[in-house]
Amino acid sequence: MPEKPTVLLTNAMHPDGEAILAPHVSLIVPPDARPETLRNFAGDADGIIVRAKLPDDIVDHAPRLKGIVRHGVGLDFIPVAAATAHGIAVANLPGSNTNAVAEYVMSALMYLRRPLYRLDKSLRSDGWNTARPAADSFTELSTTTLGILGVGTIGRHLAGIARGGFGMKVLGTSRRKGSLPAGIEEVSLADLFARSDAIAVCCALTDETRGMVSRDLIGRMKPSALLVNVSRGAVIETPALIDALKSQKIGGAALDVFDVQPLPSNDVLFDCPNLLLTPHTAGITATSGRAMAVGSAEEMLRILRGEQPLNLVNPAYKAA
Incomplete structure (x- = not known):
């Protein structure tokens, strides 16, 4: 990572995760997670850490994007097929919550x-x-x-x-x-x-x-x-x-x-x-929140260094 890449967080996460990222990347946390807001901020992003659903066309608005990491497990928040077609690595954190x-x-x-x-x-x-x-x-x-x-x-x-x-x-x-x-x-x-x-x-x-x-x-x-x-x-x-x-x-x-x-x-x-x-919080506690933040930060840094993430979900992205 010769220059500081930019990582977009769809939502703020546990400070320990942000602390891992901060020395190596420029962090952006948008004011909200509406589709139009995420599209606007994605233009400068080299990576996105996902806690809210991404628009299905997010990759069309993110020409620099190298990786998307799910802050959690479920992949329905991420357009995995589109990411794969554009050569973008996608990772998640099985077992984190x-x-x-x-x-x-x-x-x-x-x-x-x-x-x-x-x-x-x-x-x-x-x-x-x-x-x-x-x-x-x-x-x-x-x-x-x-x-x-x-x-x-x-x-x-x-x-x-x-x-x-x-x-x-x-x-x-x-x-x-x-x-x-x-x-x-x-x-x-x-x-x-x-x-x-x-x-x-x-x-x-x-x-x-x-x-x-x-x-x-x-x-x-x-x-x-x-x-x-x-x-x-x-x-x-x-x-x-x-x-x-x-x-x-x-x-x-x-x-x-x-x-x-x-x-x-x-x-x-x-x-x-x-x-x-309850408002989609079954997997959210202080304990799991820290684990997901740290795990997603570490996975994002691996991707940005050109390494394979530990939990790569779309290995076919390399063929794109």
């Missing part, structure tokens, strides 16, 4: 199954004798069944927590039959939804998984079953989930991802009962 997402799933299940916040509120407002009886309706996770849709890095880690920490039985489904680790019973997608007391959607968004959690599958769920989505909003047929929640055909749900993000303030999801909503 695995524990954070797995803990989110278990936290969501506890929130829905044993909502201690209700006892706290009742105790403060109504007193001891009124608050205590509410606990009789709470249920435990132990001895119940967790179904995992997408048994990749996150799904496997989640299975270990569910089995080892809570004593849950774990079911899973995979595109590659016979590939699931010991301790996860491999079942069909229909059986996963019919037999599980809680279902965690952890798969990547692809053409195959888009709309996979259909009205038919939701209709197979137990009346008390829970659904947690830490994948992408488009994996679930949202109108079917809304109908199931409003008609109380399932026990509840937790959604961290949505068809449209940010979630509009007037969205019908806000009116659904037994629904936990």
Whole structure:
């Protein structure tokens, strides 16, 4: 890197990551992550570190671009095919937020199954004798069944927590039959939804998984079953989930991802009962944030030095 290259951060990141980059590059953090803003700032960028969705045509506005690094795992924020065609390396950070997402799933299940916040509120407002009886309706996770849709890095880690920490039985489904680790019973997608007391959607968004959690599958769920989505909003047929929640055909749900993000303030999801909503933060904690910032900074410097990143996702870029 004879001259200081320029790196565009779609959003500010943990200071430790920026500190790694600062001696070697000029950092640009735009005022917002709107598509037109990112296009405007991309013109001078040699690298982009991605925390917000890039416009599909970003590479057409970035003639100097050598590398794009995902501050995280999911690649749907990056036009990988276009980057490859333009000879731009793309890297991500598999495993960087695995524990954070797995803990989110278990936290969501506890929130829905044993909502201690209700006892706290009742105790403060109504007193001891009124608050205590509410606990009789709470249920435990132990001895119940967790179904995992997408048994990749996150799904496997989640299975270990569910089995080892809570004593849950774990079911899973995979595109590659016979590939699931010991301790996860491999079942069909229909059986996963019919037999599980809680279902965690952890798969990547692809053409195959888009709309996979259909009205038919939701209709197979137990009346008390829970659904947690830490994948992408488009994996679930949202109108079917809304109908199931409003008609109380399932026990509840937790959604961290949505068809449209940010979630509009007037969205019908806000009116659904037994629904936990969070703003795409399952993988975000102080711990994972630092790990992703440091990892993405180090990957970006490798690319700018002409080295291969540790987690290159498009090796065909070299042929472009």
